[in-house]
Amino acid sequence: MITVLGIGPGNSYLMLAGTQRYLEDATLVIGSKRQLSLFPQVASKQLLLPKLSVLRELLTTRLDDNVVLLASGDPLLYGIGTWAFHQFGRARVQVVPGISSIQYLFHQTGLSMNECYFTSSHGRVPDFDFLLMHDTIGMVTDDKIGPYEIAQAIVKRHQHRQVIVGEMLSYPEETITTYPAEAVEQRDYQMNVVIITNA
Template structure:
């Protein structure tokens, strides 16, 4: 069994209650170096840093017998632009998903913005559907370093739209930064681990 656990936005205090028992029962705990920081010191010996490339990750997982009790730690929630979909497709019948708090949910809570009518998307390793995004009143987007806050803002500006961007960087960490501004005020700079919300100006 491979138990995929969403550890939330990053800070260990946002891990959901009950996850500790999975760590104690696991034979191996996989995740990035940052993810593995959430497990107790006494369990660190079970930790294995997972490769970043999906092909390498798949090869690593296949080296473990199916009887191995594996735990895989992922950011946010496994099924909100996480590895949950990919893992369930690659290892059908072997995956158990444990939800977490997504970075989108965390940012929404910080700025008291309801998500009932929100559209969720991502720009990780792909070109977003900007025509769709710009036609909607509230969009949450997990971004990467190619299509980030500035690039999204420029898509707003070139269409002459009136939209506000809420940019959350390093969410839940000590260096967390949340900025709220009109699209034409977004600077062309590097943004650390971020989520962008695009909303119609009110």
């Protein structure tokens, strides 16, 4: 069985109760370097996350084992849980939810998630004409289409929006900044998600 374990946005105090039980029962724990560093108590059964093609081959040989695949945030909100379901089917995969970084940012800013449209720019080009028809958008970003590129798409369409950028959410270095779209800086943003609202 593959357990895709949501571990929240980063800080251990935001992990859901029961996380430790899944780790203790696992024969193998797979995750990124950052994710694995949160669980030194299971260091002897950790494996650094490989490329997805390699991961698929590995998991195919371990379907009778109790493998935990760590997922930042919530595994089914633009996370690896969807990939696992597609590769192995629901009979061989269980997903344990976690608090997503988008959810966390909404709560930190006191904004309601009602009527929000959730999306991601990770590895793809969003349809900004469609997205910006919505009043509130929560977006997972990547290093190609991040806060600055999103803001430029807003400006290009002559909309007046606020862009809320959450960086390093739940970590000591957490930074949450609200910009008018035209003022978003062109710089590197660390582990960020974005909320777009009406100005």
